Amino acid sequence: MATGRTHRPATRSRGIPEATVARLPLYLRALTALSERSVPTVSSEELAAAAGVNSAKLRKDFSYLGSYGTRGVGYDVEYLVYQISRELGLTQDWPVVIVGIGNLGAALANYGGFASRGFRVAALIDADPAMAGKPVAGIPVQHTDDLEKIIDDNGVSIGVIATPAGAAQQVCDRLVAAGVTSILNFAPTVLSVPDGVDVRKVDLSIELQILAFHEQRKAGEEATGESEAVVRAPKDSGKGPDGDVPAVMPA
Amino acid sequence: MATGRTHRPATRSRGIPEATVARLPLYLRALTALSERSVPTVSSEELAAAAGVNSAKLRKDFSYLGSYGTRGVGYDVEYLVYQISRELGLTQDWPVVIVGIGNLGAALANYGGFASRGFRVAALIDADPAMAGKPVAGIPVQHTDDLEKIIDDNGVSIGVIATPAGAAQQVCDRLVAAGVTSILNFAPTVLSVPDGVDVRKVDLSIELQILAFHEQRKAGEEATGESEAVVRAPKDSGKGPDGDVPAVMPA
DNA sequence: CACTGTGAAACCGTTCACAGCG
């Protein structure tokens, strides 16, 4: 979740739950694979397995979109692909800009998954003058100075921030001021945005930390209770002369 | 969510809700920033703002960890950093392997956020023999053939998959067979894993699709109702002129 | 007296189980 404030009291006629929206891309991906194999229809059971959810959830999700299945048979693959695409707004293509062309930005620019799903990388933007003009993924990098013009010229409403944390808020502010209303943030910072602007964040180290929590939990279980739990040392072999645990707090 | 099967009926004495666990890294990040600025204490209100949540939620979250605050005062920053780190299992350091050193894998290897939070990139693995030996982020890439040995030698229990979708399940199977029990998956596929193995996934294009959904929604609202909705064509001098919501809304 | 800690209420999402239909 990431939406701004109020719950958008708007004229919600068909309010699709957020949790359902988040799964639609998953279904779409599975359906696309079936479509490519020319499978004509799927049951909720089969599709659910392919998408990694249970069938009751899938049926409930689809029920929010309408009654697109046939009882006793299943769902028409092509038809569902279309309906979900339309619901997600992927029948048009969205120009996006990527700001911050470091390792991650470059990876994103090269990522095939964007282009294949209704998104078009309209521009790459970086603050380093040395990068300007250099092509990444076949697209010349432009300088941050021209950010507003680029957004405007391309009618961009979705921006991707892949800058260092320190620059993210500033970049965000400029994107928003220039008219961007949806932001995908890879920088490890909380962005504040005006109402009406959506932010979604992807934080690599947060995901790892969540895994570490569960991992620790598992290790603790083997050896009874919880205690301080030593949790399986990494085979030793040195691991590192450094004291590893960051600690360091300048108090 | 991504956990395998059953709900782990384990010997949970202090069961911390999953939603809370997912927010702990957020709090930790905010606290670390405060710590670096030598701030001694924070109120739930201040910390919540810094982490981008509301204060009631934060207090409830902390209540699952214990009573670490002081009424009338707030929380001791250093102490909380320690408690949360411990809870997340970050007082030890976790060796991780990254499999698939393409653009994304390289970006991950270079990502500073890992090292700074108790994670150590123990090895980089790629299937391309031409990559073998080449250093990325100062770490020589090793060939997939040695995957099992690498996992074992380094006592790795967390693996990151950054391969193309087609290779992901196979890599996953090998990681699991070699002893990895937590996987962060960047490949756009549903991985199936045995019980007891945790998988978290990060899918860049899914995040964009969710944004597109909301973006479309916004566009539709301007022009009444929903109908088939043409939803503003990207070109057309873009969104520029329209006023948008004014703004002002500090977290 | 300010701020934490927490029951209780409200809310949202998931699962169940079956009615309804092709």
Add this chain to the structure above:
DNA sequence: CGCTGTGAACGGTTTCACAGTG
């Protein structure tokens, strides 16, 4: 008969509001 679509029960999460305390 098989599978979808869905009301109803359930469980988890968030929010409220205030009692409790340094």
